[in-house]
Amino acid sequence: MNTSEKELYIIVLVGFLVALALVGFIVAIVLLYQRRKQNQAKQLAELAAKYQEEMLRSQLEIQDETMKSLAQELHDNIGQMLSVVKLSLAILPIDKEHPSAEPLKVIKTNLNQAIVDLANLTKGLHSERITRVGLSESIRFELINLEKSQLVDVEFDIDDDLSYPDEKKTVIAFRIFQELLNNALKHAEATKIYVSVREIGDSIKIVLKDNGKGFNLEEKQHSTNSTAGLGLKNLFNRAKLIGATLHYNTAVGKGTEVSMVLPY
Amino acid sequence: MGLHLVYIILTTLILSLFFCFRKKQNSTVKFIPLFLLFQLLVEYYIYRVWMNFEPTSDIYNYYTNISICIYLFFISNMVVSKLIKRIIYAAILFTFSTLVFIIFDQDIIFNIYNYMIGALLVIIFCIYYMLEVFKLGSSPNLLTESSFWLATAFLFVHLCGFMLFSLNNYFLDASQDTITSLKYLLSALNYLYYMLISMSFLCKYIFKTY
Numbered sequence: 413m414n415t416s417e418k419e420l421y422i423i424v425l426v427g428f429l430v431a432l433a434l435v436g437f438i439v440a441i442v443l444l445y446q447r448r449k450q451n452q453a454k455q456l457a458e459l460a461a462k463y464q465e466e467m468l469r470s471q472l473e474i475q476d477e478t479m480k481s482l483a484q485e486l487h488d489n490i491g492q493m494l495s496v497v498k499l500s501l502a503i504l505p506i507d508k509e510h511p512s513a514e515p516l517k518v519i520k521t522n523l524n525q526a527i528v529d530l531a532n533l534t535k536g537l538h539s540e541r542i543t544r545v546g547l548s549e550s551i552r553f554e555l556i557n558l559e560k561s562q563l564v565d566v567e568f569d570i571d572d573d574l575s576y577p578d579e580k581k582t583v584i585a586f587r588i589f590q591e592l593l594n595n596a597l598k599h600a601e602a603t604k605i606y607v608s609v610r611e612i613g614d615s616i617k618i619v620l621k622d623n624g625k626g627f628n629l630e631e632k633q634h635s636t637n638s639t640a641g642l643g644l645k646n647l648f649n650r651a652k653l654i655g656a657t658l659h660y661n662t663a664v665g666k667g668t669e670v671s672m673v674l675p676y
Numbered sequence: 677m678g679l680h681l682v683y684i685i686l687t688t689l690i691l692s693l694f695f696c697f698r699k700k701q702n703s704t705v706k707f708i709p710l711f712l713l714f715q716l717l718v719e720y721y722i723y724r725v726w727m728n729f730e731p732t733s734d735i736y737n738y739y740t741n742i743s744i745c746i747y748l749f750f751i752s753n754m755v756v757s758k759l760i761k762r763i764i765y766a767a768i769l770f771t772f773s774t775l776v777f778i779i780f781d782q783d784i785i786f787n788i789y790n791y792m793i794g795a796l797l798v799i800i801f802c803i804y805y806m807l808e809v810f811k812l813g814s815s816p817n818l819l820t821e822s823s824f825w826l827a828t829a830f831l832f833v834h835l836c837g838f839m840l841f842s843l844n845n846y847f848l849d850a851s852q853d854t855i856t857s858l859k860y861l862l863s864a865l866n867y868l869y870y871m872l873i874s875m876s877f878l879c880k881y882i883f884k885t886y
Contacts, residue, residue: 417854420846427839428861435832442806446818 468649472584476539483537486530494527532557536590539583547582547616548574548609551589555607563597568607574616577676581654585618585674588650588658592620592670595643600624600668615675626662678859681866682723685716688870695877704753705822705877711746712873733786737778740787744771744794747830751801754823756808760801767797786844795834795841802831819883822876829872836865 501520506513535541535553542550552570559566576582596602602622609618632644651658655675662668689712696705718739722732745768752764771794778787805827809818818824840861847858875882 414851417847417850420843421854421857424839424843424858425861428836428865431835431838432832435828435835438803438806438831439828442809442824443818445810450817 464649465653468653472587472650472653475587476583479537480539483534486537487534491527491530491534494523494530498523498527542586543579543582546574547576547585548572550582550586551607551609551618554590554593558593558605564602565604566607567605568609570607570609571611574609574611576616576674578654581674584650584654585656585672588647588656588672589618589620591643591647592672596620596622596624596668600626602667612673615673618672618674619669620671621667621669623667626664626666626668628664629660629662678863679723680863682716682720684866684870685712685719688712688874689716691874692877695881700880701877702822704750704826707750707753708873708877711750714746715743734778737787737790738775740791740794741771741775741778744798747794747798747834748801750826751798751805751830754805754827755801756812760804764801767801771797785848786841788842788845791841792838795838798830798834799838802827802834806831817883820879822879825872825876825879829869829876832872833865833869840865 498520501516501523504516506516532553536550536557545553548570552568555566555568555570558564576585593605596605600622602624604623606621607619609616611617648658651672657673659671659673660668661670689709692709692712695701696709718735722735722739725732725735748764748768748771752761752768755761755764774790774793778790805823809824840858847854850858
């Protein structure tokens with residue numbers, strides 16, 4: 413190898429190595445930048461999800477506080493007033509022969525019913541009671557009340573003493589159930605409702621079936637209307653918050669079956 | 677040049693036939709086996725000519741020109757910008773039209789000007805592709821992107837081979853030692869290049885898609 417040949421060869425070799433380093437550098441920079449960008453996007457998505465979760469949590473806390481104060485108000489104010497009215501009626505000096513005796517008896521019966529209904533309503537609103545008696549008992553109580561109202565035919569099959577360890581989650585799960593029940597009555601216009609609450613493995617499964625008009629789940633979920641499907645989305649968000657899964661099986665004219673699985 | 681290069685291309689071609697036509701692969705990757713087949717046939721033909729002690733430079737001139745057009749075609753499929761796509765098509769037309777000069781060129785030496793212009797075009801558009809990835813960053817994992825590996829392969833072979841091929845004519849009368857050393861360098865370049873090409877259709881099976 414003569415000197416000029418050697419020099420040329422060295423130029424080619426160095427050029428090759430420099431080019432190799434350059435390619436490596438470009439590829440590494442692109443890869444690193446892209447990875448950083450992806451990580452940033454991931455962090456942003458996580459922050460957004462956390463923010464949404466916090467929002468929902470605050471919303472539920474506010475709702476819970478409102479219901480609690482409403483229950484308190486009903487119990488302490490209207491409940492007391494009704495009790496006073498009941499006592500006042502009881503001490504009225506009217507004997508059996510008095511012409512007002514019969515209507516008064518009806519009024520007393522209605523008043524008693526109003527007091528009982530008010531007490532039941534208060535119990536349903538009060539979250540402390542829900543956590544105290546447990547999820548299955550609260551659901552049973554809600555269904556018995558609904559049955560008494562004779563609005564719909566209610567059937568239920570509930571495992572006894574199902575306790576859900578987390579108190580906050582119990583309240584949220586019960587509120588979801590109340591919302592589902594409300595949907596069946598208000599939107600589905602159901603005449604028959606079947607509810608089952610069972611322990612399956614390490615989770616509680618709540619199934620609510622109705623014979624209502626059903627709906628198109630896909631359409632509801634992907635609706636561009638700002639209000640359509642909002643309740644449904646809210647239900648799914650609440651379920652997500654407590655780590656539960658909601659599954660809808662419904663079609664127009666074929667009723668609705670909702671199952672909610674709550675892991676312990 | 678040499679039978680080992682034919683074997684490398686053949687191996688890559690066989691691998692590509694197994695992997696390029698699967699559902700996971702994008703449309704650009706599906707052209708790779710065709711390109712490899714073209715390279716295999718030409719390299720084998722050059723090997724046969726070389727074995728008969730006949731000059732191969734004129735074949736290399738045509739081969740380089742057509743290869744540059746194919747590289748540019750691949751890059752045009754990879755970039756997103758419509759304007760750049762059009763510019764690449766124009767570059768393909770320009771490169772293809774330079775074939776006329778090669779036909780009328782009476783010299784039987786390697787046309788370094790053609791090579792350098794073509795290589796520069798490929799390098800520029802590959803860097804543009806990288807910039808686009810930089811700007812858009814749409815893929816969740818670049819390592820599973822066939823286009824990224826293809827661009828890396830093209831960038832690598834043209835940047836690293838630039839000096840080697842541009843100074844090719846200076847080595848025509850070089851000593852055996854120099855030619856042997858250059859052959860080693862060329863072999864390293866080819867091995868790495870075909871490895872990167874193989875990665876373009878194997879990446880989806882090697883790296884995890886997020």
